[in-house]
Amino acid sequence: MAIMEENKSEYRLEMSGISKSFGIVSVLEDVNLRVKHGEIHALLGENGAGKSTLMKILSGAHQKDSGEVLLNGKEINPKNTHDGQVLGINVVYQELSLVNDLSVAENIYLHKLGANKFWMNWKKITQDAQELLDSLGFEIDASATVRNLSIVQKQVVEIAKAISEDTKVLVLDEPTTVFDPTDTQKLFDNLFKLKERGISIIYISHHLEEIFKIADTVTVLKDGVDTGSMPTSEIDTDGIIHLMIGRELKDLYPLRDVVVGDTAIFEVKNLTAKDTLVHDVSFCVKPGEVLGIAGLGGSGRTETAKLIFGAHRKKSGSIFLNGEKITTKSPVEAVEHEIGLVSENRKEEGVFLPLSIRKNISVTNFDSISSSLGFIKTDKEHDNVRGLMNKLNIKAPGSEVDVKNLSGGNQQKVALAKWLSIDSKVIIIDEPTRGVDVGAKVEIYNLINEVAKKGVGVIVISSDMPEIMGIADRILVMHEGTIYGELPKEKFSEENILRYSIGKALK
Amino acid sequence: MALTLKQQLSTPGGILKFLIKYNTIFIFLVLVIFSAVISDVFFTSVNLSNLLKQVSGIGIISVGMLIVILTGGIDLSVGSMVALLAVIFAIFVNLFALPLAILLTLVIGFGLGSVAGYLVAYQKMAPFIATLALMTVARGMGFIFSKGSPIRFETYGGLFMSNFANNSTLGVPNIAIVFFIIVIIATIMLKYNVFGRLVIAIGSNEEASRLSGIKVGKYKFLVYAISGTLAALAAIIVASRTNLGSPNMGLSWELDAIAAVVIGGASLSGGKGSVINTLMGVLILGLISNILNLLNVPSYPQQVVKGGIIIFAVLLQRFEKK
Numbered sequence A: 001m002a003i004m005e006e007n008k009s010e011y012r013l014e015m016s017g018i019s020k021s022f023g024i025v026s027v028l029e030d031v032n033l034r035v036k037h038g039e040i041h042a043l044l045g046e047n048g049a050g051k052s053t054l055m056k057i058l059s060g061a062h063q064k065d066s067g068e069v070l071l072n073g074k075e076i077n078p079k080n081t082h083d084g085q086v087l088g089i090n091v092v093y094q095e096l097s098l099v100n101d102l103s104v105a106e107n108i109y110l111h112k113l114g115a116n117k118f119w120m121n122w123k124k125i126t127q128d129a130q131e132l133l134d135s136l137g138f139e140i141d142a143s144a145t146v147r148n149l150s151i152v153q154k155q156v157v158e159i160a161k162a163i164s165e166d167t168k169v170l171v172l173d174e175p176t177t178v179f180d181p182t183d184t185q186k187l188f189d190n191l192f193k194l195k196e197r198g199i200s201i202i203y204i205s206h207h208l209e210e211i212f213k214i215a216d217t218v219t220v221l222k223d224g225v226d227t228g229s230m231p232t233s234e235i236d237t238d239g240i241i242h243l244m245i246g247r248e249l250k251d252l253y254p255l256r257d258v259v260v261g262d263t264a265i266f267e268v269k270n271l272t273a274k275d276t277l278v279h280d281v282s283f284c285v286k287p288g289e290v291l292g293i294a295g296l297g298g299s300g301r302t303e304t305a306k307l308i309f310g311a312h313r314k315k316s317g318s319i320f321l322n323g324e325k326i327t328t329k330s331p332v333e334a335v336e337h338e339i340g341l342v343s344e345n346r347k348e349e350g351v352f353l354p355l356s357i358r359k360n361i362s363v364t365n366f367d368s369i370s371s372s373l374g375f376i377k378t379d380k381e382h383d384n385v386r387g388l389m390n391k392l393n394i395k396a397p398g399s400e401v402d403v404k405n406l407s408g409g410n411q412q413k414v415a416l417a418k419w420l421s422i423d424s425k426v427i428i429i430d431e432p433t434r435g436v437d438v439g440a441k442v443e444i445y446n447l448i449n450e451v452a453k454k455g456v457g458v459i460v461i462s463s464d465m466p467e468i469m470g471i472a473d474r475i476l477v478m479h480e481g482t483i484y485g486e487l488p489k490e491k492f493s494e495e496n497i498l499r500y501s502i503g504k505a506l507k
Numbered sequence B: 001m002a003l004t005l006k007q008q009l010s011t012p013g014g015i016l017k018f019l020i021k022y023n024t025i026f027i028f029l030v031l032v033i034f035s036a037v038i039s040d041v042f043f044t045s046v047n048l049s050n051l052l053k054q055v056s057g058i059g060i061i062s063v064g065m066l067i068v069i070l071t072g073g074i075d076l077s078v079g080s081m082v083a084l085l086a087v088i089f090a091i092f093v094n095l096f097a098l099p100l101a102i103l104l105t106l107v108i109g110f111g112l113g114s115v116a117g118y119l120v121a122y123q124k125m126a127p128f129i130a131t132l133a134l135m136t137v138a139r140g141m142g143f144i145f146s147k148g149s150p151i152r153f154e155t156y157g158g159l160f161m162s163n164f165a166n167n168s169t170l171g172v173p174n175i176a177i178v179f180f181i182i183v184i185i186a187t188i189m190l191k192y193n194v195f196g197r198l199v200i201a202i203g204s205n206e207e208a209s210r211l212s213g214i215k216v217g218k219y220k221f222l223v224y225a226i227s228g229t230l231a232a233l234a235a236i237i238v239a240s241r242t243n244l245g246s247p248n249m250g251l252s253w254e255l256d257a258i259a260a261v262v263i264g265g266a267s268l269s270g271g272k273g274s275v276i277n278t279l280m281g282v283l284i285l286g287l288i289s290n291i292l293n294l295l296n297v298p299s300y301p302q303q304v305v306k307g308g309i310i311i312f313a314v315l316l317q318r319f320e321k322k
Helices: A002-006 A051-059 A081-086 A102-109 A122-136 A149-161 A181-196 A208-214 A237-245 A301-308 A333-335 A346-350 A355-360 A378-391 A408-421 A438-453 A465-471 A494-501 B005-010 B016-020 B023-037 B046-072 B078-095 B098-121 B127-146 B155-168 B174-192 B194-204 B204-212 B216-242 B255-261 B273-296 B299-321
Strands: A010-024 A027-036 A040-044 A065-071 A089-092 A167-172 A200-204 A218-220 A225-231 A265-271 A281-285 A290-295 A314-321 A323-326 A339-342 A425-432 A457-461 A474-479 A482-488
Touching: A002 B023, A010 A051, A027 A040, A027 A051, A027 A200, A027 A218, A040 A051, A040 A237, A040 B273, A051 A081, A051 A089, A051 A167, A051 A200, A089 A149, A102 A122, A102 A149, A122 A149, A149 A167, A149 A181, A149 B174, A167 B273, A181 A208, A200 A208, A208 A237, A218 A237, A237 A438, A265 A301, A281 A457, A281 A482, A281 B174, A290 A301, A290 A438, A290 A465, A290 A494, A301 A339, A301 A425, A301 A457, A301 A482, A323 B023, A339 A408, A346 B204, A355 A378, A355 A408, A355 A494, A355 B194, A408 A438, A438 A465, A438 B216, A465 A494, A482 A494, A482 B046, A482 B255, B023 B273, B023 B299, B046 B078, B046 B174, B046 B194, B046 B216, B046 B255, B078 B127, B078 B155, B078 B216, B098 B127, B098 B155, B098 B216, B155 B174, B155 B216, B174 B194, B174 B216, B174 B273, B194 B204, B194 B216, B204 B216, B255 B273, B255 B299, B273 B299
Parallel strands: A027 A225, A040 A200, A040 A218, A089 A167, A167 A200, A290 A457, A290 A474, A339 A425, A425 A457
Antiparallel strands: A010 A027, A010 A065, A218 A225, A265 A281, A265 A314, A314 A323, A474 A482
């Protein structure tokens, strides 16, 4: 048996003494990571701790400065990701890397195209891909064009791509961010199957509850140094958080002590979309209130937010701000009515990656920092930006740093700062902490709390159930494009949210 | 990290990094020194003033091109627009008082640019296609209006323009002064005005701009209208220099303008680029032609050298990214 022969060394993968720096910035210092055969090994750490760099060295995307990588006891030195794949190291990155205009099957076998033969047997490739997808338990048509898939389906294809007969080490970087709990469970079932086949899995996630469900061993990175590995059974959430941020984290969610007003600051009635599944959505937000919107992926939460904000077209329904009827035919009109939207898709819709923090924050706020002819008052702009950077604790060497160089958490704060820069009356925050590390999460929760205290109506959309129960005063649950049920604080539970999400009544 | 110039230069490989970062200026200086060494005619006032006169027209449309490219668009129509507007200006100079002729030409330039702007911003047509179509239309209209042959200036207004365009003030050619004024205005608008900020924001992420409540359509419309207006200004200048408007003017100027912008380090996908670097790009292209002319190199080898320099400049910029 091939697997038995490989079992000469105890570990499938041994990375020892790995160091790497970019210019004068040291990213990894003497890091060790040992993964056994058929083990699910969780790699944890805050954004910027060096997880992605370590994985990129493993896959061949980056070259280490020093250290040694052994695969099945033999030293390997992949020069690029193709080398890595040939060795059986496959990585599913956080950013999707599919070719939109090719079919699902073509994407799955993309790395093999042209490898051996000049002619491809498309029929067989499509059949193979379909079998692979079916075996994963997700309903995806292998001949469909990737562009037409939902983001959840795209993520599944990305994972399918990384699983092949010769996979020895599979790295998953935040694979479940777009998944709802059912999809996540399906993924876990698949991971257990792979584990039985002897594949070693390195699993990166900010969702600690996932780690306890699936991981055998945990390694925590902090500031480019590993704080050691231990069996998952010997550590708890607090212990991991302590290792990750180096301090105790008692109150993940802030105390909600805001007095919620009586009359609605913001209300939508029978909102129905022209181009999406959203229909007959009605709700209101009171000043000082944090309203949560939960639901499965594809239930219309993001679409509802974009409909309110004027980014999608409306068919019918009305919107009221402070009791007055308003129209939001475009984002321009929504912003004029002081409604803000923090998009779930931070990099593509939320921030301007190549521009500085200053230019990002000012983009909504020119009325107050420029003269009537549009000339920018530099002092005023700097004061405003500096004030917001302090208030939001945006960690950067200065306001001129490009946003692409910031960690996910700091990028998200910049996206928020844009709307705090103008005094928004209503802020819709779609997935406030997706891809954000624990420390920054707490800061963002506190910020949401503070904003609500000032009387702003805050609407938070989230797939993270502990999060939405932790910060919202009231939760609306969406199902198939409309609001299926409303949960007051005393009825908050994961089970209740899930029941409404799948269109069932509460027990 | 923000390092001071001195710190930058003192780090290992600092000088190289510095040169790569300011590669456009570096190439420009190398070319100037090279030209001065190789030809003793180069540093004469006659030659330098000729050089400036030659680049002013393309320089002005390059500024417009830069603004369009900053939004992630492109304007292929400017070369043909120069031809059409030069013909129109020659006709107007012979018909109306000079100020009216200038004003009308600029307004028509704005109008033609607006057509491109409308198609791109509100009909969502790809900039390449919309301006390609306008390029053909404008060139054709130039031939129709001029009946295929150049139209000469025949009035005192025309004479005045011709004098203005061929003379200098304090040693600097008047048309170069016009070009420099445009450069200064554009620098101020892009650096210190909301207009520039939003143009760059749109180019670096159009969807994020839309979701920030920016009137994306309005600004995309405006950049093409500005590009058209600048094409009209360039047309007035080149027509005045030669005392006539010809439908053959501005041939492939759009390509030279794009080359100047790209040599200046701008990204064709938008969001990155500066007027000063575009000015350097314009001067580099002008210098290459100038020195090759002084060395009596014929025009076909000149094209080969120009292409080579463009590739070299863009390769240098890739080093900068690394």
